[in-house]
Amino acid sequence: MIVVDKKGKSKSELIRGLHNIRDRHRGNVVTLGSFDGVHLGHQHVINHLIDKSNEYGVPSVVVIFEPQPLEFLAPERAPARLMRFREKVNALFDAGVDRVFCLHFDQYLSALSAEDFCRKVLIDGLGTKYLVVGDDFRFGHDRKGDFEFLCCQGELFDFGVSDTKTHQHSGERVSSTRIRGCLAKGDVEEAGKLLGRPYSMSGRVVYGNQIGRKLGVPTANVGLRRHRTPLSGVFAVKVKLPNSAECFGVANVGVRPSVDGIAKPILEVHLFDFSGNLYGSRIDVEFCQKIRDEKKFESLDILKENIESDIACAKRIFNLS
Structure with missing residues (x-):
């Protein structure tokens, strides 16, 4: 190629x-x-x-x-x-x-x-x-x-x-293992310093089970095509779209325990002030700051409340509210 x-x-x-x-x-x-x-x-x-x-x-x-x-x-x-x-x-x-x-x-x-x-x-x-x-x-x-x-x-x-x-x-050897340790702790800022750029994941937007849309917070589900991820939880993110435009959002990376407990990792991104169809498009998700660990909630109503809280937190991080 x-x-x-x-x-x-x-x-x-x-x-x-x-x-x-x-x-x-x-x-x-x-x-x-x-x-x-x-x-x-x-x-x-x-x-x-x-x-x-x-x-x-x-x-x-x-x-x-x-x-x-x-x-x-x-x-x-x-x-x-x-x-x-x-x-x-x-x-x-x-x-x-x-x-x-x-x-x-x-x-x-x-x-x-x-x-x-x-x-x-x-x-x-x-x-x-x-x-x-x-x-x-x-x-x-x-x-x-x-x-x-x-x-x-x-x-x-x-x-x-x-x-x-x-x-x-900072007096220590730069290595992939050290960066994985930073990401596992949610320290995306330190990981970015060792990488020389912000940590990000990219992939194509695929069809999910539409739970986010039913909750009023539609998400772009990014196919990760990997057995495990070096980080997990909820993050404030910056997303680069196919037309090179950028927008802010909140993302969950993990196994989505509140919905089906699947073992295969997924990345779900809710984009602020965006409307359009991204299915089949490749996007790049830059992790800016961790908000919280991934949790299992007892009901979809409680899940929705926490997602709304995550969105508010991410907007404060980006000075959007």
Whole structure:
């Protein structure tokens, strides 16, 4: 898939799998990792990658895995994603990366030794000229591939290797795990500082069970397409609509215990001063401040009272009342 700019010129490219690599894709400056969140630490790596790309005069490539390795190897222990695959790819392109190369993580890939991975992916596949790695990156079967190993491979196959120093904020390492901890506590402000931008979720508006409409507070139900979310509760939000217009609202993200107790997470957004049909449209929901935890209410009447209270609180946050 090639992403083009507004003038129709090729801008960025997503490559899925080794079988889609062509001769024109060989010869790159490369980095590898999960890049969940594309946070400040990741951006530090990407900036170094782009600098080396400019120095060598070849494209910059980020290699990612789908699903995440732990989601395949031990799904019950896999953490909630900060962003979906589509969001991650777009964030990497926005950061200035020329190409994103996605490897399908399966039994074959998990069994590859570090030596075989290096040869098949970095050498035979991408024709790596220079490799940038994060300070904690490991790969290959049993995670035996590390910085020292890559330096040896670089000497054998004539590519340079460098690692990046840990990026810190407030004296602590910036990491996806740290950001998940902030979001789990509802501290979206601190999470935004570590990400370098407000935390948001995007997705298409899908049909729900119309409970909000029956209560007089219609909601846009956003398909999250994930098994769990890194945050839950009721939030004051800012929503970017398909026409790039923005409006304020209140959102509930969780499992909607007052209605049907379903385990699959959902995101419901009530937009202030909006009328129109958003079904099928993709919207971006930015979490501005947490209002309360998700609760189970004994009746729809009590639920309606609390929703009205949440709306009033969100409007005060945005100075709308």
